[in-house]
Amino acid sequence: MQLTYSIPFLTLLPTFITALPPTHLVYEAPNDTWLENLAARGCGSILPNLLHRFSSGSLTVGITETTPDTFQVIVASATLENNSIYTVSFLVNSDVPLIHLAATVSGAGLLNGLATLNPNTVLAADSYKGVVWAIDTLTGASRIAISDTLMAPLTTSVFESTIGINGIKLRGSTLYLTNSAQALFAKMEIQPNGTAINAAEVIAHSPPGTTYDDFALDGRRDAFLATSQGNTIEEVGRVGEPQIIVAGNINSTEIAEPTAAQFGRTLADRDVLYVTTAGGLEAPINGDERVGGQLVAVDTRGLWRA
Numbered sequence: 001m002q003l004t005y006s007i008p009f010l011t012l013l014p015t016f017i018t019a020l021p022p023t024h025l026v027y028e029a030p031n032d033t034w035l036e037n038l039a040a041r042g043c044g045s046i047l048p049n050l051l052h053r054f055s056s057g058s059l060t061v062g063i064t065e066t067t068p069d070t071f072q073v074i075v076a077s078a079t080l081e082n083n084s085i086y087t088v089s090f091l092v093n094s095d096v097p098l099i100h101l102a103a104t105v106s107g108a109g110l111l112n113g114l115a116t117l118n119p120n121t122v123l124a125a126d127s128y129k130g131v132v133w134a135i136d137t138l139t140g141a142s143r144i145a146i147s148d149t150l151m152a153p154l155t156t157s158v159f160e161s162t163i164g165i166n167g168i169k170l171r172g173s174t175l176y177l178t179n180s181a182q183a184l185f186a187k188m189e190i191q192p193n194g195t196a197i198n199a200a201e202v203i204a205h206s207p208p209g210t211t212y213d214d215f216a217l218d219g220r221r222d223a224f225l226a227t228s229q230g231n232t233i234e235e236v237g238r239v240g241e242p243q244i245i246v247a248g249n250i251n252s253t254e255i256a257e258p259t260a261a262q263f264g265r266t267l268a269d270r271d272v273l274y275v276t277t278a279g280g281l282e283a284p285i286n287g288d289e290r291v292g293g294q295l296v297a298v299d300t301r302g303l304w305r306a
């Protein structure tokens with residue numbers, strides 16, 4: 001009996017989506033600046049990660065918080081000769097970071113996404129080698145923790161073909177990951193020391209004309225993925241559920257070449273999805289439009305979700 005009543009109710013729910021949620025520009029970097037990643041501090045400020053792709057300097061690619069107000073950041077030399085982890089910490093009520101080299105990962109290809117395994121250990125996605133490293137930020141020791149076929153790069157796709165595993169996020173014992181070359185979002189169970197329990201399983205594939213970069217997990221069970229040259233944020237739930245564009249448009253610079261996303265951490269902004277962008281530096285919008293790398297806020301409160 002209840003079921004018969006629930007069917008018309010469910011079919012009405014989607015009418016609550018009247019328009020995509022509002023977005024607003026928080027910050028725009030100068031032209032030719034690539035914002036690759038970000039983290040929100042507990043106090044509410046955002047640390048966007050600048051990636052000066054075309055300079056001779058180094059690239060900063062991944063960031064994760066390991067203990068309150070202590071962040072680990074991947075710094076790769078422009079030649080990719082060295083992939084290092086730097087620890088960036090803030091003293092209480094201070095905006096001045098203390099920075100030191102924590103580890104240099106010898107043998108790494110390109111460290112990209114970063115996740116916290118425990119207060120002393122980070123997991124780092126290696127986009128070129130198609131593996132995940134476990135790196136001890138106190139001793140500097142590193143080892144390959146996971147190698148899986150769903151992490152490998154490809155050489156057949158045109159866009160970012162050499163970038164395999166890209167973003168990683170850990171929730172409990174489940175590691176979520178994107179693979180740009182293989183156009184997929186996947187998950188796997190891992191041990192407390194970072195070793196895989198099972199093979200990775202595909203949750204979703206990025207639609208044609210998009211490439212999954214980094215992503216955020218919400219407080220429920222959904223992921224919000226940056227689609228790179230798709231210029232959108234796509235929400236993905238469980239396997240087989242519809243993949244929904246929640247912000248941006250392929251033809252618009254509103255979210256120009258998004259690279260990563262992160263929910264706010266204060267009561268006031270916990271439903272705000274902060275998105276970093278590359279501004280169309282690699283994939284200009286409509287063929288020729290570029291803006292500086294941006295930090296864009298997407299208000300997700302109005303989103304209908306099952």
Ligand SMILES: *[C@@H]1O[C@H](CO)[C@@H](O)[C@H](O)[C@H]1NC(C)=O
Pocket residue numbers: 031290291
């Ligand atoms: C940035 O690039 C746009 C488009 O090419 C151009 O219109 C604008 O003047 C540039 N801004 C600066 C500060 O150079």
Ligand SMILES: *[C@@H]1O[C@H](CO)[C@@H](O)[C@H](O)[C@H]1NC(C)=O
Pocket residue numbers: 077079081082104
């Ligand atoms: C790479 O690391 C080695 C050892 O720390 C150092 O001597 C070298 O200058 C580094 N290369 C670059 C390009 O940073």
Ligand SMILES: *[C@@H]1O[C@H](CO)[C@@H](O)[C@H](O)[C@H]1NC(C)=O
Pocket residue numbers: 191192193194195
């Ligand atoms: C990780 O933990 C598992 C389960 O306890 C164990 O079998 C494995 O040997 C550990 N691996 C490393 C590298 O410590």
Ligand SMILES: *[C@@H]1O[C@H](CO)[C@@H](O)[C@H](O)[C@H]1NC(C)=O
Pocket residue numbers: 249250251
């Ligand atoms: C983007 O622009 C193209 C060319 O004008 C058009 O065919 C397409 O429908 C547009 N896509 C969206 C999502 O607006």
